[in-house]
Amino acid sequence: MERTLQVLNELERDGVLGRYAIGGAMGATFYVEPLLTFDLDVFVVLPETAAGLLTLAPLYEALKARGHAEEGECVNIAGTPVQFLPAYNPLLEEALREARETLYEQTPTRVLRAEHLLAICLQTGREKDRQRVRVFREQAELNRDYLSAVLSRHGLETQWKSWTT
């Protein structure tokens, strides 16, 4: 895992990625009890191509050149299957911008804020997201004012109310 994060940092430093942060179940695990997952969801800002397109192809090529093989939807980076998810909407763009810096062992990395992870669950809206929202409410230290502002900015207050009342 540490080597995986070092590779992500190298990709960011080399400009293959604009910016990255851990999300999904592993992002949630940063704030709550460990949650079972088999892949590391990594949200990324991708540099635009000359044609103005956002594509994962150059990232996958750069990983392949470094010896990291594709495995289905993931890329195996140093023993961890990593799923790259481009920031495809304003909520994800904001979540990446405001992700918190942390250390994993000796390696710097970024994790999405708990409030953004919760908002992403509300926006995605699957049954497992509903369960994750419940776990967040029980265990995570949430900044209520910050959360309210995120939910309001991204039109998620109704969903929040329907899931929490």
Next chain:
Amino acid sequence: MEIMDDLKPEIARLFAAKEQRRRKLAALSFPEKVRAVVRLQEMAAPVLRQRGCNVRVWTLAPPTVAAK
């Protein structure tokens, strides 16, 4: 009904202990939590593979020992 009433305090204690354990797990450091996730993967992988899911248990380097 009497049996259920007798069980309730014991069940409540079990639930409370479970809740306390979950809070304790939530308070672990990030690397400790990642190690716990890998242990969960090791437990779940055989069952999932039997169901036909192709899952890979992560390989973790041993924890780094800080230099003195």
